[in-house]
Amino acid sequence: MAQLKAHEIDSWLAKARPPTPVVLIYGPDRGLVSERAQRYAVLSGLALDDPFSVVRLEAGELDKDPGRLLDEANTIPMFAGRRLLWVKNGGAQKTLADDVKTLCKDPPADCLVLIEAGDLKKSAPLRTAVEAATAGLAMPCYADDARSVDAVIDDELGKAGMAIDPEARQLLRRSLGGDRMASRAEVQKLVLYCMGETAITVDDIRALTGDVSALSVDETVNAAIDGNIAGFDAAFARQATSGGQTYPVLSAAMRQMQSLHMMRGAMEAERRSASAMVAAARPPVFYQRKKAVEDALERWDSEGLARVLTRLQDTVLQTRRRPDLATALARQALLGIAVESARRSRR
Secondary structure, X not given: OEEOOHHHHHHHHHOOOOOOOEEEEXXXXXXXXXXXXXHHHHHOOOOOOOOOOEEEEEHHHHHHOOOHHHHHHOOOOOOXXXXXXXXXXXXXXXXXXXXXXXXXXXXXXXXXXXXEEOOOOOXXXXXXXXXXXXXXXXXXXXXXXXXXXXXXXXXXXHHHOOEEOHHHHHHHHOOOOOOHHHHHHHHHHHHHHOOOOOEEOHHHHHHHHOOHHHHOHHHHHHHHHHOOHHHHHHHHHHHHHOOOOHHHHHHHHHHHHHHHHHHHHHHXXXXXXXXXXXXXXXXXXOHHHHHHHHHHHHHOOHHHHHHHHHHHHHHHHHHHHOHHHHHHHHHHHHHHHHHHHHHHHOO
């Protein structure tokens, strides 16, 4: 069955069908990996709290015990028609990849294997073993885009029977998307805070998060894009000292630069003004940022935005290779954007 595309996964999980024998769910968004793994486990029809039906394993332990996964998979179920082997924290473990490859070639009739893994390269043995198998299916999980974030917001608000003002949605959306579980938890916290109200407002979001400007990821990214070097330095320092992770900052920067790149490309091709592009943007630009986005579109050209995006992507890769240097690497990349933006504004 190879690999589903990212946009196909939710619809695939929503349809009842016989579970695939070997499923690999992987990607940098660990919260989304966990959420989708839970949904697939439910599709198995097994009682997830029954230790005889569901066996939870750690990839690191399996790597130290060659053959254990195969033994578990070929164990005849005693109290159920089949079993689910749920493997967590998969990665570069060679033994795990070898055992999974064997199971993909000859899957047992009464066992399902579900593997959660982090971000895997295209050439990673675990990923290639599943993608090349007719009995295997791989599901990539990347950071949520605006549409996916809206779906999370709508899902949680729908459960509570609540609505949200358009401006409040924009403000909320800008603080979500780095990790699915964290995003869902933030919306759930907001719903709890606003219990008894019919609609969530901008004031509700600001009241819940306290001094949004002090710790906001967006403040850091906006300062960099605006060329506000001093503002960026202060915002990034607050973000770092508060224990914030670098990936959400880089992810937010990439989303904003991608949006600018698309609008600037259309602006050049259609010979439209920056204000016209911002007015026609979908999803709409947050009302407090419209002037800043217009200025950024005037300041940056497509070539410069493409170069910045490449640098941000390289920085994300570097932070994964050297997590001990993640903060310094992220600061260097974002400071470079702030410096270049400031220089362009003086032209």
